Amino acid sequence: MSAEILTGKTLAAEIRASVSHEAAQLIDHGVTPCLAVVIATEDETANFYVKHIISAAEKTSVLAHIEQLSPTATKEELTAKIMNLAADNNVHGIILQTPLPTGVIADDLRTLIPPEKDVDGANPLSAGRLLCGIKAFAPSTAAAVMNILQRHEIALKGARVVIIGRSLVVGKPLAHLMLAADATVTICHSKTRDLAIVAQEADILVVAIGRPNYITAEYVKQGAIVIDVGTNVQPDGSLVGDIDSNSIQTIAKAYTPVPGGVGPVTTALLLKQTIEATKQT
Numbered sequence: 001m002s003a004e005i006l007t008g009k010t011l012a013a014e015i016r017a018s019v020s021h022e023a024a025q026l027i028d029h030g031v032t033p034c035l036a037v038v039i040a041t042e043d044e045t046a047n048f049y050v051k052h053i054i055s056a057a058e059k060t061s062v063l064a065h066i067e068q069l070s071p072t073a074t075k076e077e078l079t080a081k082i083m084n085l086a087a088d089n090n091v092h093g094i095i096l097q098t099p100l101p102t103g104v105i106a107d108d109l110r111t112l113i114p115p116e117k118d119v120d121g122a123n124p125l126s127a128g129r130l131l132c133g134i135k136a137f138a139p140s141t142a143a144a145v146m147n148i149l150q151r152h153e154i155a156l157k158g159a160r161v162v163i164i165g166r167s168l169v170v171g172k173p174l175a176h177l178m179l180a181a182d183a184t185v186t187i188c189h190s191k192t193r194d195l196a197i198v199a200q201e202a203d204i205l206v207v208a209i210g211r212p213n214y215i216t217a218e219y220v221k222q223g224a225i226v227i228d229v230g231t232n233v234q235p236d237g238s239l240v241g242d243i244d245s246n247s248i249q250t251i252a253k254a255y256t257p258v259p260g261g262v263g264p265v266t267t268a269l270l271l272k273q274t275i276e277a278t279k280q281t
């Protein structure tokens, strides 16, 4: 029997519909929700991601605009851009897209995004609040994984969750969200010994490593739920995940596809978080 496909498209459309509704109400009150995306790279995956944010916003009444800087932009230029956006009352959400130009340290800039505009949970203050269980914007990809599981009524309480990938945008914040939902969480990374054996313990396996089709059947327990966060742009422009979906078909109970899984929910949630940020102003 083939695994069920946990699409994110329907959920994303529902979130966008609610965003459109709320945005229209805010506009009626004279405030247009606005998201600014700062990017200074020619990296294909980063530009792919930003393009999707803009096209998702176009399906709602949220104004989203790209603040494009040169791939050779300096720390000072990026600092000035973010500080201007931080001070601009017409901008409610700010995203700083990585990778950054060589020599520019992301943490030096993330701290400049005010927590109330930090709709992708990039500021260490937001991360710390999340860790402490205090209200904060979570990185939208981590939030998307939680939303997909909730939407498909996949129980987390007591579940054994293994997350492969420990980045600040996915693995680490997701582990906090999973813990808060009473899951038992293991985080793996490139130095994890016997990765396949650890991964096979998972009732829910989440993979965010950025390696096309890397995770095969040998990593998956029979009947597991597999969430593929990976978005890898191939030379022909197509997109593949970190999971080899053919390989896990008869082992997994269900899995998220790439494209059409975590990605669209992530961008829809960024818009939702922009609405929340707008309401807080």
Ligand code: NAP
Pocket: 045, 141, 164, 165, 166, 167, 168, 169, 170, 171, 188, 189, 190, 191, 192, 195, 208, 209, 210, 211, 229, 230, 231, 232, 262, 263, 266, 267
């Ligand atoms: P990242 O910062 O490069 O982190 C990758 C993580 O994977 C690191 O923790 C790394 O371990 C681990 N890793 C790499 N190779 C591994 C291996 N062979 N075995 C075990 N662990 C391995 O990447 P990221 O920003 O988290 O992104 C991960 C993937 O998710 C990418 O494909 C990215 O495009 C995608 N993504 C998708 C969305 C979305 O909305 N769908 C959003 C963000 C990212 P170390 O820490 O030891 O180096």
